[in-house]
Amino acid sequence: MRIRIDEEKCQGHNRCYALAPELVDVDDMGTAHVLNGGVVPEELAEKAQLIVDNCPEYAIEIVDG
Numbered sequence: 392m393r394i395r396i397d398e399e400k401c402q403g404h405n406r407c408y409a410l411a412p413e414l415v416d417v418d419d420m421g422t423a424h425v426l427n428g429g430v431v432p433e434e435l436a437e438k439a440q441l442i443v444d445n446c447p448e449y450a451i452e453i454v455d456g
């Protein structure tokens with residue numbers, strides 16, 4: 392599984408980082424970025440789905456798997 396963040400949609404609420412700092416980081420401008428090229432380890436798959444479901448801007452998507 393991989394995730395992708397649309398930085399144009401991201402409004403920097405930090406919700407994804409608060410929920411899954413293993414998967415995303417937020418830069419000084421408040422824009423979220425995926426870690427590890429977006430690759431989600433199997434054990435973090437539920438967390439990946441959680442941040443997809445909790446992003447108020449629908450900026451995070453699962454791109455495969």
Ligand code: SF4
Pocket residue numbers: 396400401402403404405406407408417421422423445446447448449450451
């Ligand atoms: S929850 Fe969505 S809008 Fe908020 S920082 Fe993460 S990707 Fe950006």
